[in-house]
Amino acid sequence: MGVEEVPFVLLEGVVVRGDGRGRELGFPTANVEVPAGTSLPADGIYAGWLERSDGKRHLAAISIGTRPTYYGAHGELLVEAFVLDFEDDLYGERVRVGVGGRVRGQVRFEGEDELVAQMALDADAVRRLGRPG
Template sequence: LGRPHRVEGVVVRGAQRGRELGYPTANVETLPHTAIPADGVYAGWLTVGGESMPAAISVGTNVQFDATERTVEAYAIDRTDLDLYGLHAAVDFLAYLRGMEKFESIEALLLCMAGDVKRARDMVAAHEKEKDAA
C-alpha cells in the first residue's frame, strides 16, 4: 500500500465510441490473472513511453451501451490527439470516484463524465503537489 495500484497491457481498439463522445480512451488489454480494481470510475494516470498523463479511468462493461466485455479504459485528460494503438501502457489508480452507471441518456452520461474528469484532474494535481512538497 501507499503506492497506486498499477495495471499494464497493450492498447487495443475498443468499440470506437469514445472519440465520438469526446472522451477517447486507451483500452488496455490486461494479461490474464491481473488484479483489476472493482468496476467504477477512478482518478489516476495513463503512462505510455515514459510519459505519465493525468487520467479519468473506467473499469466495467460499459452498461450504458449494453456491452458485456469488461474493459479498463483510460482517458488522458485533455489529450484528444493521442493514437496509442499497439503501444504498451500502464494505468495507475489513485482514487475511486463512483460506480458504473446506466444513465437515462447519453447526454446525462456525458454530464457526469465531465464532472469525473474535473474531479480526477483536481485529485491528481493535489497528489502531485503533495509529492513535490515531500
C-alpha cells in the same frame, strides 16, 4: 464530487481498438488489454495516470467496468483510460495505468447525454485531484 482513498493499483497492457464510440462522445478512451488473470479493482471510475512507453505520465480518468449504459449486465469487462489534454494515437502501445482514488461506481444511464455530462464531471474531479502515485 469526492474522491475516495483506495489502495493504489498498477496495471499494464497494450492499447487496443474499442468500439470507437468514445471519440464520438468527446471522450476518446485508450482501451488497455490487461493479461488474462490480472486482478482488477472493483468496477468504477478512478483518478489516475497513464504512463507511455517514453516514461511520461499523463493524468487520466479511468473506467473499469462493463459499460452498463450500452450492454446492461453482460458487457465485456474493460479498462479504459480517458487521458486529459491529450491528442496522440496510442494504439498498439504498451502502457502502464496507475489506478488511484475512486470517484464513483459504474452507472447505467438512461441516455448518452447523461453519461457524457457525468464523464465531464469525472474529468473535473480528476483534474482537481492532480496526479496520484
